Amino acid sequence: MTHFDWQTCYQRLFEELTASNGPQARWAEQLRKQLTLRFEERPHGDMVRWLNALDGLPELPEVNGNLTCPAVTLESRTPLSSAQQEQLEASLKGLMPWRKGPFDFFGIHIDTEWRSDWKWDRVSPYLSDLSGRRILDVGCGSGYHCWRMLGEGAGRVIGIDPGLLFLFQFLSVKRYLGHVPVDLLPIRMEDLPENLQAFDTTFSMGVLYHRRSPLDHLLELKGTLRKGGELVLETLVVDGPEGYSLMPEDRYGQMRNVWFLPSCDTLLRWLDRTGFENARVVDVTETTTEEQRSTDWMRFNSLKDFLDPEDPTRTIEGYPGPKRATVIAEKP
Numbered sequence: 001m002t003h004f005d006w007q008t009c010y011q012r013l014f015e016e017l018t019a020s021n022g023p024q025a026r027w028a029e030q031l032r033k034q035l036t037l038r039f040e041e042r043p044h045g046d047m048v049r050w051l052n053a054l055d056g057l058p059e060l061p062e063v064n065g066n067l068t069c070p071a072v073t074l075e076s077r078t079p080l081s082s083a084q085q086e087q088l089e090a091s092l093k094g095l096m097p098w099r100k101g102p103f104d105f106f107g108i109h110i111d112t113e114w115r116s117d118w119k120w121d122r123v124s125p126y127l128s129d130l131s132g133r134r135i136l137d138v139g140c141g142s143g144y145h146c147w148r149m150l151g152e153g154a155g156r157v158i159g160i161d162p163g164l165l166f167l168f169q170f171l172s173v174k175r176y177l178g179h180v181p182v183d184l185l186p187i188r189m190e191d192l193p194e195n196l197q198a199f200d201t202t203f204s205m206g207v208l209y210h211r212r213s214p215l216d217h218l219l220e221l222k223g224t225l226r227k228g229g230e231l232v233l234e235t236l237v238v239d240g241p242e243g244y245s246l247m248p249e250d251r252y253g254q255m256r257n258v259w260f261l262p263s264c265d266t267l268l269r270w271l272d273r274t275g276f277e278n279a280r281v282v283d284v285t286e287t288t289t290e291e292q293r294s295t296d297w298m299r300f301n302s303l304k305d306f307l308d309p310e311d312p313t314r315t316i317e318g319y320p321g322p323k324r325a326t327v328i329a330e331k332p
Helices: 011-019 023-041 047-055 082-093 116-126 144-151 164-177 214-224 264-273
Strands: 063-066 072-076 103-105 108-110 134-138 156-160 182-185 199-205 225-236 277-286 311-315 323-330
Touching (some): 072 144, 072 164, 082 108, 116 144, 134 144, 144 156, 144 199, 164 182, 199 214, 264 277
Parallel strands (some): 072 103, 134 156, 134 199, 199 225
Antiparallel strands (some): 103 108, 225 323
């Protein structure tokens, strides 16, 4: 396969958006132009490899998905032959590195760099009932949490993440689950129309510290929500009083694009100043090398390589080690 039929891939989403009134119908027109640019005018250099990996996944009848267990799991009523198992594993390895998960494809367990299920377990007890809700997941990676949201009964989930490899990892799951109301768009937050006001819940997990202007990001997130909608925000934080925020000199944990790590009280103040209500910190957890690490499915450096070997409570640059807070707030 050398051509990605993105129009067929997103046909149902386009129909859904076009049938809506107001900003969503206009979004469909804008989105078509963005995806044409992404896939046809400026294709990624690894597209052929990823498409061939996706096309190499074996055709299997009667597939079921279990979206409520730690690993997003695909099961077949008919056992796979040894040839199908080999074909499946080769195709999945063609989509490495796998960073967010875990996943289980018919008995092949993909142990991803991140134990994203741990984050979900920390966040999910504090969420409003997701049944029937329309959800946006900003910076969704390979879509692991999108599948968990669907498993909790969400009516429609749209994930956005500009990483094209993430899209093909997501599609490796969706091709077996068929026409489910979950889509991943390879676009950035700033590619969304302003004041879309289309979602009941918007997630932004692991994005805020990558934004040069965190307040603008909060305002963008607010614009995606309907009145009374819920924001679920997870980001790196540091200890300190209200008003304190760490801005790294250059890198943080070897990441170049880290801008602001606020204290929890500062983060709550940011949410208040950008017009959210009832903002509350529901979880603060230090990231460990058990939650983020190299695996057979992600063989590059990971968290242990980014910490001070003499003091693992600090990053290799000398900053406080990664600590993440989850905040939930509402749009009035």
